[in-house]
Amino acid sequence: LKIDMSPRALGMGGSFVAVADDIYATQYNPAGLGLLAVPEASAMYLSGFEDSTFQYMAIGMPLPVSGLAGIEKPRAALSAIFTQSGDFTYRPIDSQGNVATVSMDAETNRILGASYAEKVYTGEANLEIYKATLEHYLGISAKYIGSELLGKYSASAFAVDAGWLVKEPSLGVAFGASLSNYGSGIKYIRETDPLPSIVRMGLSYQRSTIAEQSVLLALETDIYTNEDLKSLRGGLEYHFEKIFALRM
Secondary structure (H helix, E strand, O other): OOOOOOHHHHHOOOOOOOOOOOOOHHHHOHHHHHHOOOOEEEEEEEEOHHHOEEEEEEEEEEOOOOOOOOOOOOEEEEEEEEEEOOEEEEOOEOOOOOEOOEEEEOEEEEEEEEEEEEEEEEEEEEOOOOEEEEEEEEEEEEEEEEEEEOOOEEEEEEEEEEEEEEEEOOOOEEEEEEEEEEEOOEEOOOOEEOOOOEEEEEEEEEEEOOOOOEEEEEEEEEEEOOOOEEEEEEEEEEEEOOOEEEEO
């Protein structure tokens, strides 16, 4: 639940809560789904250490109905994560000293999510030297989390994500905030472990440079509420002719 899943976000150090304008918004800030102009789908496969694997799939699209705020059509998305932690080898010894070998899945997890977002307000803010037009987006995700250890012990949990995104299109400035993985802990037998709840807040700034090129700067702080941990992330993206991108 803490793994960065977007190649774009990874290239920007994970500072994505105030960018979140594609299908990966489901993992960073569900409010960003409100920016989807056309249907999007994505899939990722990661092969890790000790035969561990990680798979991600998502699809999102505008809905053919009016949103609750009545401003624009809402957007919805479905996502799924599947992880495997490799094999666990168990070698029991019987009373005769014979050793058997039993192989089982060490751990498997599945996370199924449904997300909804829409633009909820557009209004002007009169600053001292500038009249800003602010676009507000809200989004929410519901998640089911299922886990199994050694093919024998199972546990499940439910969680929600919520996000808010504010954009000023003329200035290219955006503010984003989200809460991820807020819900019940996961319990296998007696002990309950809390989910890794994350509060994200960040700013982004995007502007055109020359021809069909643009630069995007993003800064974000992440607070892991159940682990007393904090991180500061920053990233840069430079688009060349709307085709190639350099990210740092």
